[in-house]
Amino acid sequence: xxxxxxxxxxxxxxxxxxxxxxxxxxxxxxxxxxxxxxxxxxxxxxxxxxxxxxxxxxxxxxxxxxxxxxxxxxxxxxxxxxxxxxxxxxxxxxxxxxxxxxxxxxxxxxxxxxxxxxxxxxxxxxxxxxxxxxxxxxxxxxxxxxxxxxxxxxxxxxxxxxxxxxxxxxxxxxxxxxxxxxxxxxxxxxxxxxxxxxxxxxxx
Amino acid sequence: xxxxxxxxxxxxxxxxxxxxxxxxxxxxxxxxxxxxxxxxxxxxxxxxxxxxxxxxxxxxxxxxxxxxxxxxxxxxxxxxxxxxxxxxxxxxxxxxxxxxxxxxxxxxxxxxxxxxxxxxxxxxxxxxxxxxxxxxxxxxxxxxxxxxxxxxxxxxxxxxxxxxxxxxxxxxxxxxxxxxxxxxxxx
Numbered sequence: 001x002x003x004x005x006x007x008x009x010x011x012x013x014x015x016x017x018x019x020x021x022x023x024x025x026x027x028x029x030x031x032x033x034x035x036x037x038x039x040x041x042x043x044x045x046x047x048x049x050x051x052x053x054x055x056x057x058x059x060x061x062x063x064x065x066x067x068x069x070x071x072x073x074x075x076x077x078x079x080x081x082x083x084x085x086x087x088x089x090x091x092x093x094x095x096x097x098x099x100x101x102x103x104x105x106x107x108x109x110x111x112x113x114x115x116x117x118x119x120x121x122x123x124x125x126x127x128x129x130x131x132x133x134x135x136x137x138x139x140x141x142x143x144x145x146x147x148x149x150x151x152x153x154x155x156x157x158x159x160x161x162x163x164x165x166x167x168x169x170x171x172x173x174x175x176x177x178x179x180x181x182x183x184x185x186x187x188x189x190x191x192x193x194x195x196x197x198x199x200x201x202x203x204x
Numbered sequence: 205x206x207x208x209x210x211x212x213x214x215x216x217x218x219x220x221x222x223x224x225x226x227x228x229x230x231x232x233x234x235x236x237x238x239x240x241x242x243x244x245x246x247x248x249x250x251x252x253x254x255x256x257x258x259x260x261x262x263x264x265x266x267x268x269x270x271x272x273x274x275x276x277x278x279x280x281x282x283x284x285x286x287x288x289x290x291x292x293x294x295x296x297x298x299x300x301x302x303x304x305x306x307x308x309x310x311x312x313x314x315x316x317x318x319x320x321x322x323x324x325x326x327x328x329x330x331x332x333x334x335x336x337x338x339x340x341x342x343x344x345x346x347x348x349x350x351x352x353x354x355x356x357x358x359x360x361x362x363x364x365x366x367x368x369x370x371x372x373x374x375x376x377x378x379x380x381x382x383x384x385x386x387x388x389x390x391x
Contacts, residue, residue, distance in 0.1 A: 003268075003269045003270050003271070004269045004270070004271050004278050004279045005269055024280065028284060065277075065279070065281065066281075068275070068277055068282070068285065069285060069286070072285070072286040072287075072340075072341060075341070075351055076341055079343075079347075088342075092340075092341055092342045095340075096284075096285065096286060096340055096341070099281075099284040099285075099340075100281040100282075100284055100285045101281070102281075103279065103280035103281040103283070103284050104279050104280065104281035106280055107269045107278075107279030107280050107281065108279070110269065112268060112269055112270070115267075115268035115269055116268060118268075119264065119268060135209060138209065138213075139209055139212060139213045139216075139261055140261070140264070140265065142209070142210070142213035142214070142217070143213050143216045143217045143220070143261060143262070143265055144265070144270070146213065146214055146217040147217040147220040147221055147224075147272065149217075150214075150217050150218060150220075150221040151220075151221045151224055151225065154221055154225050155225070158225070171238075171241075171365045171369075174222070174238060174241065174365075174369060175369055175372050175373070175376075177218075177221075177222075178218065178245060178249075178369060178373060179373065179376055179377060181214050181215065181217070181218040181221075182211075182214070182249075182373070182377050182380040183377075184214055185207075185210045185211045185213075185214035185215075185380075186207070186210070186380070188210040188213070188214065189206040189207040189209070189210035189211070190206075192206040192209070192210060193206045197205065197206055198205050198206055198209060
């Protein structure tokens with residue numbers, strides 16, 4: 001499965017993932033605490049510069065990830081245009097774009113394995129409450145492995161439907177799909193148990 | 205233990221797969237993403253704790269950068285966008301939905317699962333979603349509510365579908381309905 005990490009290697013790829021995340025939290029807090037439109041615009045210019053540094057392909061890909069924001073931009077724009085407070089509206093839009101763009105930047109420049117290391121670090125205190133870190137890591141791996149498997153089975157289901165009916169399958173196809181997931185879960189559970197289970201790993 | 209982990213992981217994968225399958229079109233021709241249906245099913249089938257954990261696991265994978273949200277979205281940015289409140293509410297939504305299915309034993313499953321989905325995955329989810337949207341877009345709660353009401357009818361339809369699916373799954377795989385363990389003798 002492809003993660004959202006950019007294949008274009010940047011310097012930031014080698015930075016410590018935990019530090020990047022901490023910096024992201026801090027800058028998002030700062031972003032939400034400043035009022036000045038000028039500073040916000042400068043912030044936006046800074047973020048755009050960060051996107052531009054690794055080159056045009058990186059920038060184009062990064063900006064395409066911001067497309068999910070356009071409905072909100074449209075709503076805020078129309079609203080503030082209606083109440084004639086466009087300056088305030090643009091401040092809100094800039095703040096939202098900056099926050100999402102910065103967060104995406106961290107995602108684009110951090111490898112999945114580095115992120116998992118951060119998750120391991122953050123969840124360490126939870127061990128005291130009985131969370132086995134290996135179980136969490138196994139669960140992550142299981143989801144990453146099983147999503148394409150389920151997807152493939154779902155596509156087969158869709159094709160089987162199409163071969164038999166000219167009508168759309170609609171939501172009814174989700175029933176056999178969920179049953180497939182449940183059966184797979186039973187098989188995975190049996191397979192895990194057959195390989196020694198999870199509970200006795202704690203003693204190793 | 206293994207069964208719990210496998211169910212939690214497979215349902216996290218199911219939410220992902222439901223978001224990635226080509227869109228499912230409802231009878232009225234309204235395309236819906238089935239992803240929030242997956243959240244409802246996590247609650248109604250896995251129950252409160254496991255359902256909530258499955259959704260939490262799914263969101264963790266989204267946060268560390270896997271493009272599992274419908275439309276291939278993911279990463280950290282989606283959590284701070286205007287709809288981030290909805291995402292953050294997902295685990296609690298599945299938990300509340302599951303809790304209702306677990307505790308309300310007297311009613312028929314179809315009704316209970318639908319009601320659970322409406323309360324958990326519409327009321328709770330919209331509450332957090334609207335608060336999140338009000339913060340990010342700098343609007344009052346009432347204004348933010350106005351922006352999202354258009355989506356509520358579609359979600360009510362999804363809750364009914366979740367109820368129908370849960371009742372059908374209870375018949376097809378009674379042992380898999382972890383939210384109602386008393387109903388199956390296999391465990």
